[in-house]
Amino acid sequence: MRIALDVMGGDRGPEVILEGGYLAASEISDEVVLVGNQEIIEEFLAKNPLPNLSVYPAEEVIQMDEEPVSAVRRKKNSSMVKCFRLLKEKKVEAVVTAGNTGAAVASASIFLRKIKGVKRPTLAILLPTASDFTLLLDAGACVDAGEEELLQFGIIGSIYIRKMMEKENPKVGLLNIGEERTKGNRVVKSAYPLFEKSNLNFVGNIEGRDIFRGKADVVVCDGFVGNIVLKCSEGVAESMAMYIKEYLRKSAISREIEGSLEKVLGHFFQRVNYSNYGGAILLGVKGYCIITHGASPAEGIKNSILVACREVKKGINKEIEKEFVS
């Protein structure tokens, strides 16, 4: 199997991505194709050679803050676009990028076909709960989703958890502002009976505070809501950490306490950092694609590559195809 790694995406520069590619290639026998500036990659490979690391040159870079669709159309020689071309031409089975999320979703829409029967591609993210994980989708690929799109997200998410987490009959919930079936906006209220009639293990509505309590294995929402939930959760955790540090700085506490608390906070952010679980997973298109957090360390990049490999081996897309054809 071959995985294309977008070496030029992300906030931390190509070295970190290359390091992540190297770590992954050391653990697997599959080939990692490093897509990006030839000189930088070859210099790295000269010092860190591995038989299953190869280079595929790309001259341009799509920046993190570029307008996605126009960047993808304009920068045909960018590392991101070249990754998706390789995927389209079946020269690789999966793409891993830490680059501009919008550009990755746009590239997937432009270069890859949707799996037959799938209305809209979706971004899924694994969030840690007290004792397990919840897959939240859609996380921003599909805004203004209708009730049928929501149902499809539920089906796709359920397949993902069943195959990847080996969990039979995953619990699927609808993100809503109350538990009662009469609650919510128009789309969610129309979606409720569709979920009830489906073959999913539908557990009803899930409130915002219950996402992290593990009431469902799959939490379904519109991409506008999902993206805001994700970023807002990041914001709350950040402010809480800042508050705690600031408070400790002002109080007359010992270095020891400060040190152990910094450690605990570090652990917490490791636990909630979705890059550690593979990043954002693009589902519903022909080809596998993982979009890692832009600030991912090498370890996060490695994890994304390993998750991509597992997705291919588990044949997630074939399962989705089967479901939607039948």
Add this chain to the structure above:
Amino acid sequence: MRIALDVMGGDRGPEVILEGGYLAASEISDEVVLVGNQEIIEEFLAKNPLPNLSVYPAEEVIQMDEEPVSAVRRKKNSSMVKCFRLLKEKKVEAVVTAGNTGAAVASASIFLRKIKGVKRPTLAILLPTASDFTLLLDAGACVDAGEEELLQFGIIGSIYIRKMMEKENPKVGLLNIGEERTKGNRVVKSAYPLFEKSNLNFVGNIEGRDIFRGKADVVVCDGFVGNIVLKCSEGVAESMAMYIKEYLRKSAISREIEGSLEKVLGHFFQRVNYSNYGGAILLGVKGYCIITHGASPAEGIKNSILVACREVKKGINKEIEKEFVS
């Protein structure tokens, strides 16, 4: 001035609410009308008499988990409904309740008229940022808001911050999934130019993680999104606290460290607890109403009463009326 306090709402029982009413009445000269079970209230007043505390009997109670609209229609003698009747009949200027939020919003819709020109009443919540506050609205009163409702929320929020926080020209932002004007769902994209053309100090789109960074004084969103943001933020903060405590419990750390950390976390939750800033503020109707968190301690109830008094004295509703008539 007279404020009706719903003694029977909330999760902690009437004693806590009565205590909060007592604390408020000790600080102000305005009258606090205690609405609820006569026996309980009179027993409390016998032990804690104050000239500006009075009783108004109500036999029924709307439970926290009751379906709002039917509960309000059925329980005509409930403390909540009686509070709103007093407000409707202008026997009080404001209502403070820690009861069922949906039932309070429904009561307001049923018993109070909207301020002329206001399309939909809205719930606003003050959230703490690093150094100040942000008013988030709508927080759940108005789902499926259109672009014109969003603009009105911006106008109402701006008036509130200007009058209550004495901040000239408050910055107003639209909650969105990216900063660019082309981002978002249909409604938010249509709302953007309306905000630009308005007289508001519009600072553009605000992302989820920026709510708590104080980029805007007023953050506008649909009630479905706002309610999920609020509950999700609570959930994240809770899980983070749980995680930290659990981690410390497992590590071999001293009682001293554990103790000081518990204290820091306690302070943090005090800071983010919106009950401390008056609870959820219902705006756009003729009459003032504050819905405190169901789990509010007496101090939170007191604060809500004080905020309600300030709202009346500042004449927030007159300002809203002026804005929408002109």
